[in-house]
Amino acid sequence: MMHTRKIDISKLIAVIALCMPVMLCAQDSSAPAARESLLYLKYQLKNNRIPYLQVQTKTKEGKAFLPAGNVPVELFLDKDSAAEALIGKVTTNNLGEATIWMPGSLAKAWDHASDHTFYAQAKAVKNFDAMQASVTIIMARLELDTAAGSDGRSLKAKLVKKEGESWVPMPEVDVRLAVKRLGGYLPVAGDETYTTDSTGSVTGEFALQHLPGDSTGKIEVVARVEENDEVGTLETSLLVPWGEPVVYKSDFNKRSLWATGRKAPIWLMLIAYGCIIGVWSTVIYLFINLYKIIKLRSQA
Amino acid sequence: MKEHSPLSTEKIISDLYPKKFGRIGRVWTLFLVIVCLIGAYAYYRQLRYGLVVTSLRDYVSWGIYISNFVFFVAISLVGSLITAILRLANAKWSTPLTRIAEMIAVSAIVFASLIIIVDMGRPERLVYIFTHTRIQSPITWDVVVISTYFVISLLLLYLPLLPDLQILNSHPNRNTGFLNRIYRFLGAFWKGTREQEAINNRSIILLCILIIPVAFTIHTVTSWLFATTYRPGWDSTNFGAYFISGAFLVGGGAVLVAMYLFRKFYGLQNYITYRHFDNMGRVVVMLALLYLYFNVNEYLVPAFKMKKPEEHHLEELFSGKFSLGFWFAIIVGMIIPMFILMFKKGRRPYPAFWAGVMVVVGAWFKRYLIVTPTLLHPFLPMADVPESYLNYFPSWEEWAIAMGSLAGVLLIITLLARVFPIVPMHESITENDAHQEN
Amino acid sequence: MEDNLSSRRAFIAGGLMAMLNPGCSSGENSIQPSGEKVKLLSVDGEEIEVDRAFLKPVPDLPPLSNAEERVGIKGKKFVMVIDLARCKNVGKCRESCNHAHALHPDHNWIKIYQMQDGDHTAPYWQPTTCMHCDSPPCVKVCPVDATFKREDGIVAIDSDRCIGCRFCMAACPYTTRVFNWEDPGVPEPLASQHYSCESSIPQKKGTVGKCDFCPDKVRKDELPHCVTACPNGVFFFGDIIEDSVTNGTETFRFSELIRDKAGYRLMEDLGTKPSVYYLPPVDRNFPFESGLPSTQETTTPH
Structure with missing residues (x-):
């Protein structure tokens, strides 16, 4: 059975903003109107390997949430600044997103505790105000x-x-x-x-x-x-190995009426080119006749 | 039953010799040139701003350009009807009409190809049709048959002209220098020897046979541009025959009109006689009946069933916003001319001329009604489009281009009639001689 | 919005991080190692050397040639399921699609129809995309291979090839195609980028456009714009070979969903074999009226 997701409207708008393309970023960089800058920080781990952080920068303009691209963000481990706690610096892409992995240099600090707080500091730029966000995660x-x-x-x-x-x-x-x-x-x-x-x-x-x-x-x-x-x-x-082996046989290469020109059905080509050859050979014959008539001028 | 008395060869030549434009001719030509130029300006605007200058939008994506195209293809079929079918049927009376028919055919087919290019969103990519051909597409078929038909029509205009060119070349003083050069270029080699004539006659007969299937194909394929889709009003197995019968009718009507005008303005009363109007009138009656028959099939059968997708379409045609045009095309375009031409008095030149005009005008609207209403009745409702997409009335640019193309056809006919004899001189002389000998 | 962010990001990172783990084989797009290694920290605190080429949020896929775009994604056959019971004409699918493809303001590749099949049948909202038919009437009639059927089932358009004859528009019974009657006004830098048959960007004057099933997104393991934009989870997208469709939150086996909910396709009788399936509007999540424009003003805050 399917269930409906309940989602509040801000989520919905944010999702749409998330999916908005490049051009919107290009637009909002030139709009100095009243805006609210938003910074999100996530912790993720795949296959128990290298944890990574995801940063997202967005701008709320009126009712629209737009991705804020090209925002420099600094990330820190357990301290909200300090060079030795720096995880790294990222710049969000045109979808307002950036990802960073834990650098090896932080091994000491990492082992030091069983939970960590990650800090993100976004610098103020033309399209974004200075913001910070943090998230505390138990390893x-x-x-x-x-x-x-x-x-x-x-x-x-x-x-x-x-x-x-x-x-x-x-x-x-x-x-x-x-x-x-x-x-x-x-x-x-x-x-x-x-x-x-x-x-x-x-x-x-x-x-x-x-x-x-x-x-x-x-x-x-x-x-x-x-x-x-x-x-x-x-x-x-x-x-x-619990699935059924599947080998997909596409009929992409079959000759059909909706295939490309090179893969036209044989019967169609026979008919079409047959007609064309038939008619045009007659036309050529007529031109040969005309040529004969022209050649006959000298005999007159 | 010959109405006219035998004429001397000199009289025939002097009667039929191409004449300089008189005042009316010059005004007429100038008028056509101006209409063409307005059309060319409209097309310049279309090239510059895109097809947005038309009233075409996503629903009605084909409009009067395409209906004009269908009209031109239809009218060009007359060349094969008058020249080929009547010649093969040994209907000698049609001889004086062959040149007129072929001139109409050639000029109409030229503008059919041009108007299709005008309709393209990317005319500069026309060459892709040849470099990236998909033989599966009916458009490809159409391009092939139109170019084939153009070549064949040109030959059918040209080969019977050769003996006339000899006559024209033998009177260099009567021609301007420019025309002499054209005549020499086209026909200096024609000496009228028996061998030449034998080959030429064989060629003409072969052409007459060849042009019939090609003519049928050209209009059948044109009908398939519509019939190969699922749209109500187009999705019909009847469409090829329906289009061809309609094409013969409008071609016949156009010949009646042209006969009358050339007869009047070129003083051809001795050559295009009451008898020609009488016979041509009978042919048009038969063609009108035939077309009416296909119309009954095309509309009565779906209307009897009233399938859901067809329902709205048919109602709009029968009693909705297209009903005026629809009944005009049926009544004025078929029934009234048919009644006029059914009577001997109606087959005299003047009423026959008006019957021809009705047929041609009715046929133009008919093509419009075949193309446009269908597109306004898609399977799914019309939604999520601006208001302007929901209706179609051609913009001035479309009218200008459409009228410009019509004027272009008339201009080519006019110029061809200035350069070449409208009624074949050589054949008239031969038949006249044969008549005298009898 | 948090969970949407993460689940979507996870698609990307999933493909990527799988590379870091030889035990997994999800990403189908191969990334060339750069040879330059960086030291990273595992969750256990170990230092691990990883090639820098793998450290990008979205892998840099090599640009596709036109020939590759005409073949499509190997071994996939895309399918969409639209659940009419969930649609209340919110229109976010349409909106996000229009923005994402930088369409002319007049154009909608997704149209939402107010349907009522008979006098006494119930009205419902029906969003339509391109049906990506397996026997596509539009492709049949194209004279220049400008619109074509790909191996992954997508019917795409090459705007650099299209001659603008509009035969495909007449041929499509679903009226899904639009024409760029004038310059579509694509903003920079999209307007000057090279046209891609996969993103359908930029649209070009005098050519036809339509829904493309967003294969550019799918290559990055993302879902089409309409699917992610819909707040009600109406659109399900997937690969029929995998027998699964998802709206991003819920994932179903395609065959079971179609069986249990009596899925159908539009105008089956025409023989076009669409790739888009519909679930009938039974047990609706919203009353039909809630989708009417007058009602929406009050129920949909902005």
Whole structure:
């Protein structure tokens, strides 16, 4: 069953602004009208590898949220300034977005604590006012593996957070178990929802029958913790051979009436070129006759 | 039943020899040139600002340019009707009309191609039709058959002209220097030897046979530009025959008009006689009946079923905002001329001329009604477009270009009639001699 | 808006970060390593060397040639599902599409129809995109290969080829095509960029335009503009080979969605085989009236 998303209108407008193209940025740089600058900061981790931060700069002008491109933003770890805490400097692109990874130079500070506060400082520029944002995240890992289910096709994800020097299970967190698909995540078992238990684990049966995979039947399954206040967004993926092998045979190269000119149907070409050759050879014959008539002038 | 008494060869030559424009001729030509120039200026504006200068918009994306195109293609079919079909049917009476018919055909087909280029959003990319050809597209077929038909029509105008060119070349004093050069270039090689005549006659007969399928193709393919779509009013298996019968009718009407005007202004009473009007009138009656028959098929059958997509379209034609034009095209364009020409008195030159005018004008509106109303009745409702997209009435630029192209056709005919004999001289002399011998 | 931001960003980063993990194989667009390594920090505090070429929020995809744009994305066959039960004529799909493609102000590639099939049937709102037919009547009639069917099912337009004959517009029974009657007024720098059959930017005077299913977005693992812009999740986009469609928030198996909700296509009888499916307006999320312009003024704050 499908459910309607409830979304407040500011979200909706922001989403649209997010999707707005380059040209809007070009426009807003020349508009000094009353505006509000907005700065967003996110923490993300994929496959328990390198955490990264996403920065987004936007301008609210009247009722429209426009991406603010070309805004320099400095990011800091645990301190809101100071050179030694600098993660890096980024400049947002024309969608008002930028991404930065944790540099190796911060290893010491990183190990120092089990939670970190990230600071973003946007500098005032022509199209953006000075802003800052921060987000505090407990370091966490999301592990994903297969587990023996009723038919041997289950997924088990485990969420652990850093506490001192050790990783401890994190209960009561919503985790999604899904298959990565074009532009979205297909739940492995319909409407089923998963919340971590006292061991930080969720187990979900892979209920998708005959799901098309790649040519060898492999599919990419993911566990996701989305927008969690404590741990941010975590995603871990795994390739499993639970799909149907799919080899797509396109009829793109078939001759048809809607194929390109070079791939016209044979019957059509036979008819068309047959007619053309028939008529034009007659026309050429007539021109030859005319030429004969012209040649005959000397005999008169 | 010959009405006229035998004439001397000299009289025939002097009667039919191309004449300098008189005052009326000069004013007429000047008028046509001015109309063409206005059209050219409108086209300059269209090139500069884009097709936005027209009233065409996303729903009615084809307008009077395309209906004019269909009209020109239709009228050009007369060349094959009068010259080829009647010649092959051995209808000797049609001989004096062949040149007129071929002149109309050639000039109409020239402007049919031009108006299609005018309709293009990117005329400078015309060459892509040849460099990136898709043989699947009916437009490609149309381009092929139009160019083929143009060449064939030109040959059919030219080959029977050769003996006349000999006559013209033998009177250099009667021609201007410029015309002498043209005549020499076109026909100096024609000596009228038996061999030449034999080859030429063979060629003409072959041409007459060849032009019939090509003429049918040209207008059938033109009808397919519409019939290959799903649109109500176009989605018809009847369309090819419907278009061809309509084309023969308008061509016949155009010949009646041209016969009358040339007869009057060129003093051809001895050559284009009551008999020609009588016969041509009968032909037009038959063609009008034929076209009416196809119209009944085209409208009565869908109207009987009243399928949902057709419903709105047909109602707009029968009783809605297009009804005036629709019934005008049916009644004035077919029924009234048919009744006029049914009676012997109606087949005299003057009433026949007016019947021809009605046929031609009715046919022009008919083409407009085939193209435009359909586009205003899409399958899905009209939505999310500006108000101006919901209706269509041609802008002045479109009218100027359309009228300019009509004037262009008339201008070419006028100029051809200035340069070449309107009635074949050589054939008239031969037939006159044959008549005398009898 | 937070979750939309992150989920959308995740598509991009997903493809990218997968590169950092040899166990995953999602990104289909190959990135050439630059050879220059940078040291980054893992969540465990380890230092990891990564090639700089992978450190871009959106990978720099090599520009596509016209020939590649005419073939499309290999191994994909795009499909859209439009859920009529969720549409209340908000029009954000149309708006974002118009902006994203820098269309002439008169033009809408997405049109939202107020439909009522019979006298006593219920009215509903029906958004239409290009149907990307598998037997496209518009492509059949094009004389110069200016509009063409790609291997991924998309019917695209090459505005550098189009001669402006408008036969395709007459041929399309869904009236989805628009024509640039005048200069579309594309702003810089888009106006001077080279035309791409995938982004359909910039539109050009005297040529035809229409919905392109946004393959330029799909190449970056993003969804078309209309899909992400719709506040009600009306549009589902996906790959029929993967048997899945998503509106960004919800993802369904295409075959199950069509089966369970009795999906259908427009004008099936014409044999055009559209790639856009509709779910009938049953169990509506909104009453039809809420989409009427008069009602919308009061229910849709700006």
